[in-house]
Amino acid sequence: MKIILIGIQGSGKSTQGIALSKKLGVPYLSTGHIFREMAKEKTPLGREIKLIINAGVLISDQKTLLIVSEYLSRPEYVKGYIIDGFPRTINQVENFSNGVDKVFYIKISDKETLWRIFGRQEVREDETMLAIRRRIDLFHKFTEPVVEYYRHKGILVEINGEQPIKAITAEILKALGKE
Ligand code: AMP
Numbered sequence: 001m002k003i004i005l006i007g008i009q010g011s012g013k014s015t016q017g018i019a020l021s022k023k024l025g026v027p028y029l030s031t032g033h034i035f036r037e038m039a040k041e042k043t044p045l046g047r048e049i050k051l052i053i054n055a056g057v058l059i060s061d062q063k064t065l066l067i068v069s070e071y072l073s074r075p076e077y078v079k080g081y082i083i084d085g086f087p088r089t090i091n092q093v094e095n096f097s098n099g100v101d102k103v104f105y106i107k108i109s110d111k112e113t114l115w116r117i118f119g120r121q122e123v124r125e126d127e128t129m130l131a132i133r134r135r136i137d138l139f140h141k142f143t144e145p146v147v148e149y150y151r152h153k154g155i156l157v158e159i160n161g162e163q164p165i166k167a168i169t170a171e172i173l174k175a176l177g178k179e
Helices: 013-024 031-038 044-055 061-072 090-094 110-119 129-153 165-175
Strands: 002-006 028-030 081-084 102-107 156-160
Touching (some): 002 013, 002 129, 028 031, 031 081, 061 090, 102 165
């Protein structure tokens, strides 16, 4: 089963991805997590990625596609995966042909995004107000067209992300016929 989770920062994609991975026995993968790990490396690529992430902008489509396809070619992901954070641009969608089954768009308002991120106990290094504002703008500009692309394809399920965590998981499982 190949599942994509789309949502603005703070929407709970990774929480849902981890919960679904356990319930469905399908591996979970997050491009944000992959890039944050790469940003820790003391190499030119690691430093470049760190700068980009902390500024709240996107890694280039070319690099992203290369890294994602390298991960997805690993044996553990051949049968299926739950991916969070990719694709984020139309260019990424158009260059990604991987037989996706369902795409879940976990929708929350911009106000709720800010509320959730700054209400957290721990704020990450890449979570400055400027970076978050940029990510929100980039989501509307580049990722909403991805949502529309999948809606048009008939595989998009939109979920109200402002519900309790368990209710969201249940809604996703229901849409997958796995209640
Ligand atoms: P996230 O945790 O999903 O918000 O990702 C953290 C950061 O990683 C983003 O702000 C981007 O800089 C980068 N990133 C993650 N996924 C992608 C992607 N699909 N395309 C480009 N950049 C990405």
